[in-house]
Amino acid sequence: MGEFDFQAGDRVRIYTKAATYEGIVMPRPETGGKEHVTIKLDSGYNIGVLLGAVEKVEKLAAKSEKRQAKSELKFEKGKPEISIVTTGGTITSKVDYKTGGAYPLTKPEELLEAVPELAKVVSVKNIQKPFSIFSEDMTPENWGEIAEAVAKELNSSGVHGVIVTHGTDTLHYTAAALSFMLKGLHKPVALVGAQRSVDRGSFDGNMNLVCAAHYCLSDIAEVAIVMHGKSDDDYCIASRGTKVRKMHTSRRDTFRPINDLPLAKIFPDGNLVVTNTNHKKRTLGKVEADTKFENKTALIYYYPGLSPDILDYYVKQKYKGVIIAGTGFGHVLTQKENKKMEWLSHIKDAVGSGMFVGMASQAIYGTTDPLVYSSARNLQDAGVVYLKDMLAETAYVKLGCVLAHHKSPEEIKKQMLTNIAGEFNERIEPQSFLY
């Protein structure tokens, strides 16, 4: 590598003017990173060292010896047990030192190679791998498979909680789906992803996994996304599965609670600070996976110029319900004079045909309100159900679940307005805005 004689997988000691590092050389990422070498320290953390700053390299062991040594790592028997459901994504990929490619882990012991510090917190009873795909390739059917696997593990004796590893793109959709599908949830479920791959110095999966393990041992019996709370490695936050959204394409602190405070701040040393006392507590019992989902459910994102024909299209396609992500308090164009673009008559027709029409806000933060302006009052009179402060994405997931179980418009409306999994927050703290 560079002018020095070492390769990915070797155990080395690297000397720079500023410091000395000892650890395993990681393979180079596919894109970028040609000017530095990444070392996995024994603590499990990765560090990037500029090749230009390297003064000397001591090769302590070649890669084959290192793999031998690593595979002897074992979870300790005395630690509390959790289970893991892996679904693909960067987080539980292991790097093949020969090809540099990433492969999903399947055995508990392999997980320790990537995240040795996990053994200090928990013992892993079982790893389930229902499938392995990018999270952007997920469908509601996958949500059901994950829910089944999680329920099975949660009901397994001795298991304190379950970690689901998952790509980050649609992690919040899955979090909402599990929140609604896991009926009678009595233990913690932590969804975890990584924004940076395991071969990079900024890999976040290790700390996220450790914090997720701590969450699984907590008293909070809710589905939560557990990932970085800040861009540095200070702490993770656990955000309620129905009130969370991916807010940045690349930052490690991308998952932010919306209209809600995080359930907890979790430090890698195990210090768990409950930041939102309004949560369900761990109980005895049994969880049931209720995975039915109505695929004829849609989400429409409104914008000026969007023709109401799109609603007619969904009616024609026999959709059972739509969520509109309207503007502001929950609006679309309703001006009667604009016959070509007004939505009111189309909404009346849709509701008349038996379709459920729910309203969320594309402003993301804050709550919809049909009483402030006349346009929303007219929409409500036409049958639109205003979904308070529920996220549009959560509303879509919830509607798919509700429509699969109920046929009567009154019952559907009632269910959509019932707080099933913390999707409504009656008292939104001001500091939750842009938290």
Added chain:
Amino acid sequence: MGEFDFQAGDRVRIYTKAATYEGIVMPRPETGGKEHVTIKLDSGYNIGVLLGAVEKVEKLAAKSEKRQAKSELKFEKGKPEISIVTTGGTITSKVDYKTGGAYPLTKPEELLEAVPELAKVVSVKNIQKPFSIFSEDMTPENWGEIAEAVAKELNSSGVHGVIVTHGTDTLHYTAAALSFMLKGLHKPVALVGAQRSVDRGSFDGNMNLVCAAHYCLSDIAEVAIVMHGKSDDDYCIASRGTKVRKMHTSRRDTFRPINDLPLAKIFPDGNLVVTNTNHKKRTLGKVEADTKFENKTALIYYYPGLSPDILDYYVKQKYKGVIIAGTGFGHVLTQKENKKMEWLSHIKDAVGSGMFVGMASQAIYGTTDPLVYSSARNLQDAGVVYLKDMLAETAYVKLGCVLAHHKSPEEIKKQMLTNIAGEFNERIEPQSFLY
């Protein structure tokens, strides 16, 4: 009102244990607020007083006398001139003291009744009122009308800048539209709304207007939304028209810059702090309104379970282009094995038929990137154009403008990737996340 003998429009002095207030009684809002009275102080600011705390009320003048007095207010001749384009919305509504209803202002003098402190900053040369509608009722056609009116005023001699008053629901869409439609913009254009109505103690329109007036006198020749920077009355921020989004349904500091720092912090006393030096400067010249917009442009918000049939629908409807708000770095389901839900073949067909397909991210913050994951690489190979850090809403508006002027796919792609109005930011400051 309550047990006291006064009504909306009266000039009163109200005594409470804590303080004494003198001003005009405002009409009660349509919803809520039955337990307090709102007084417009002579400073222009409103204050709400709990009726239960009122000890004594002195009626200084009945409502008819007050209106007489107010209408004598005049803009001072010596102040620098600006023009105003009013389009409806709460901000420039006056309250009729008889009916309590809100009506749009049409004369410069009437504006002074609501915002007397404006006269200390500027003189208003002209007020244009192309139409008066809720902003949720806006269409791209309206954007063109506003652009025409703004251009006319900007080209009028002596006018330093133009304020556009507008409802807040779609203010950011209009801001993006004006950014692209005002070719050769050489003076400041400030878009202003109000989140609270003029009859409420928390009315924000006055401070927003005053700060917008200061912005019009600045050296920044860009379209910006000028509204509260924080929830209190400390200062406003001017956010670039192509990099701003309504992020809260009700808060006064709802408009936040995205992937960009605000252009300036503006204090009501006129102190304008430039917070982003990367902006166009005021020049001599003439602006031209180029208002052509292709209505066959769509924005598709992706989510797990969204059938690619929606793309076929837009192709059949002969749409010229779509923006997809994909997940993460800009993804949709591309897994080949999922024949019913994979988007790749549909996108190939759409691009093959001559449709432009652009990719933005629903994560809002951060930048799309087709090179990190193979799914995006495949989408790019199929012809999807990745639109860097451009907001999905801005990309939709820009695409409508570009498609109205260009036919060749190469030229459309080139235009969409050219930084025309600050829609791309090459260097995103970390502190702009959740600013």
